[in-house]
Amino acid sequence: MSEDFYRIRRLPPYVFAEVNAMKAAARARGEDIIDLGMGNPDGAPAPHVIEKLAEVARDPAAHGYSASKGIAGLRRAQAGYYQRRFGVDLDPDSEVVVTLGSKEGLANLAQAITAPGDVVLAPNPSYPIHTFGFIIAGAAIRSIPAAPGPDFFARLEHAIAYTVPKPSVLVIGYPSNPTAYVADLAFYEEVVAFARAHKLWVLSDLAYSEIYFGDTPTPSILQVPGAKEVAIEFTSMSKTYSMAGWRIGFAVGNRTLIAALTRVKSYLDYGAFTPIQAAAVAAINGPQDIVEHNRQLYKRRRDVLVESFGRAGWEVPPPAASMFAWAPIPPALRHLGALEFSKQLLSHAQVAVAPGVGFGEEGEGYVRIALVENEHRIRQAARNLKRYLQSMGVNAAAPGRRAG
Template identity: 45%
Template structure:
C-alpha cells in the first residue's frame, strides 16, 4: 500500500493532469473498509452497519406527505433561488429564536445549503486561500480538514477532547504563529469523539476571536440530539458571536432527512454574503419541493425530534451497556449519534483499521476506524447508533463471540 506522503507527492495519481489541490488529498481511508463490507454483503452476510452517521429512520410522515404534494406542483420544478426561499429562511430564524433565544435576520443572516457539508466547504473556499491557516478540531470529521486543504489553506489540528485545553492551545497558537490563524472550526457535539461543551466555552472562544482577530465556523450538526436533558448550546447564543462567525445546522440528523440535502448557515452577515456569492456561481438552490417540505418539518417537527432523541438514547444504552457487559469499558456520549471508544486492551496494538476489518470479517459488524479521522483518532473506533436497539444487542453478541474466540486461540 502506498503511504500517505507518497500519494501526496505523486505527480499523476489520476492518470490525467489534475489540479494540484486534488493531489493534496490523501487516499480515502474508508475505501478498504467499504469494499470489505460490500464483499461480505455479496457473500450473503447480514452486516450490521454502524459505520456511517446515516440515519435509517424515515422522516416524519407529515414531511413526506408535503413533499409529495409539492412535487405535484409544476412551479416547484424550476430552478429555485440559491440562498433558499424566503419562507424557509424565516422558519430557520423562528427556530433559532424559539430554541436558543437567538435573533436572526432571515434576509441577511441565513442562507440555505445543499446539506451543511456543501455550505461548509464553499464557505471555506470563500474565506481561505494560499497562506491562510485554520484551526481544526482533532480527531477530525474529514471535511473539516479537507475543505481547508481544497481551498489551498493550511491546517493546524488541535485535540478537542479536553475543551478547555483546546481553547488554551488556540490562544497559544495565536500568540506564536505568524501569520495567525484566520479561522477556527468548532464542532460540538463533536463528530467523531462525542465531546460536548457548555455555553461558557463559546464565550471564551468569542473573546479569543476578538482578541486575535480570527473567524469562527461552528458545525452544529447534532444540535437537536442531546440525552438526559442535555441541550447542546448554540455558538450563536453567545453575545458577540455574530460579530465573528457563523453556525451550520442540518436537517440530515434530527429530522432523518440526510438524502434530501438541506442545511443552513446562519450568523455573521458578511460571512453569509460571502457564502451566498460563491453559491450564486456554483448552484441554483435546493429543489423547491424539498424546501417547502422542510418548512413543515421545522414547523411541526418538535415531537418527532423528541421521539427520535429518546430512540437514540435507548440505542446508546443498548450498545454501551451491552459492550460494558462483555468487558469493553465505554463512556456514554451525552449527545450525538456516535459512540467513540478506545479499542480494548488485548487488541489495542493492532491498529484501528485492521481491528475494524476484523469486526466486519469475523463479527459481521461494520464500524469506523479512528484512523479515518486523522492520527489523533488512532487506537479508537466510532460506532454510529443508526441501527435499532435489537440489532445493536445482536451486534454486541457477535462482537463478543468474535473476541472470545480470539482469546481462546
C-alpha cells in the same frame, strides 16, 4: 497533459475506503453485515413532511430552478427556530442561507474565505470536511484538541503565538462528530472572546444540536453577546428530522460570512428542489414530535450498545450527545491499530465500524460506532463481538456488569 492535479495531490487516500470495500465484498457474498459505520439515519421524516413534499411536487410550477440561498419561507423558518430554541434573533435575508446539507455549506464557505497558504485551526480528531474543506481550498491546517477543556485554549494561545502566517479561521463542532464531546455556554463565551481578540473567524458545526441525552439542551455559540461579529453556525435537518438524503442544512450568523457563502453558492448551484424546501418549512414550523422521538431513539440505542458491548468485553463510554459512540479499542487489541481492528471486526464479527484514524491521527486507538441499527441488531452485534473477542483472548464482563 498533466494528470497530477494540485487539489487531488493534497487529499490522502480515503481511510474508510478499505473498510467500505470489504463491507461491499462481504455483502456480495451474502454475509449479514451489521453496519454501525456510517451515520446514516434509518428512520423516515414525519408523515406531514412527506405529504407536503408530494403536495408541492404536484404543482407544475414547482419544477424549475429554485433559489440558491433558499426560498424565503425556509430562511424565515430557520430564523424562527433560532429564536424559539436559543433566543437568538436572525435576519432571514442577511444572516441565513440554506445549504445542501451542512457539509456542502462548510466546504463552500472554505472556498469563499480561504486563500492558498492561509492557516486554519481545526480539531483533531474531527469530521473530515472540517479540515479537508480548507485543504482543498489551499489552506494549511493546524490541529487543536477536540475536547473543550483547558488544553483547548492553551493550544489556541500557542498556535497564535507560533504560527506564520497568523491563523484566520477556527473550526469547532459540538456535539462533535466523531467524539460526541459537548460544550457549554461558558466555553463558547471564551471562544468568542478569543476570536475577537485575535481577529479569527469562527465556524461552528451544530449539526447534532437536538440529539442530547441529559436534561440541559445543547447551546449555540450565537447565544453569546457579540458572537455574530465573528461567528457563523451550521445546522442540518439530517438527523434531527431523519432527512439525511434530502440534503437540507443552514448557515446562520455573521453577515460578511453569509454574504461570501451566498455569493459562491450563486455560481455553483440553484438551491435544493423547491418541494423539498417547502417540506423542510413544514418540518421546522409543524409538530416537533419527531425531534423528541429521535432523541429518545438514539438514547435507547446508546444504552443498549453500552450495556451489551460491555457484557461482551468491550467497555464503551456512553456519549452525552450525538448519534455516535467514540470507543477506545479494547486494551488487549490496541496494538492492532484502528484500521486493522475495524477490518477484523468486519471479517470475524460481521460488524462494521469507522476507524478513528479516519478522523485524524489523534483518532488512532479509537473507532466510531454509529447508533443506526435497531436494538435487536445492536444486541446481535454484541453477540458476534463476544465470539470474536473471546477468540482473541479478551474475556467478557461478568453477568450484571454495566459498561460505561
